Amino acid sequence: MKKLYKSNYKKISGVCGGIGEYLDIDPTIVRLIWVVFTLAGGCGILAYIICAIVMEDRPSDYIDM
Secondary structure, three states: OOOOEEOOOOOOOOHHHHHHHHHOOOHHHHHHHHHHHHHHHOHHHHHHHHHHHHOEEOOOOOOOO
């Protein structure tokens, strides 16, 4: 069972990396989509902050299956 965690391979806080790992897509694609949403209406910044607060850090003993 997959669970959404912040990524250890992060640029800022690991939110986009974690979403990319969860969806099995390149985190760069997620980052680009996030930038488009931010520039389109500004709601991306607020959503990123909320995700950074709500998403858990990946445990050190977590094994991805």
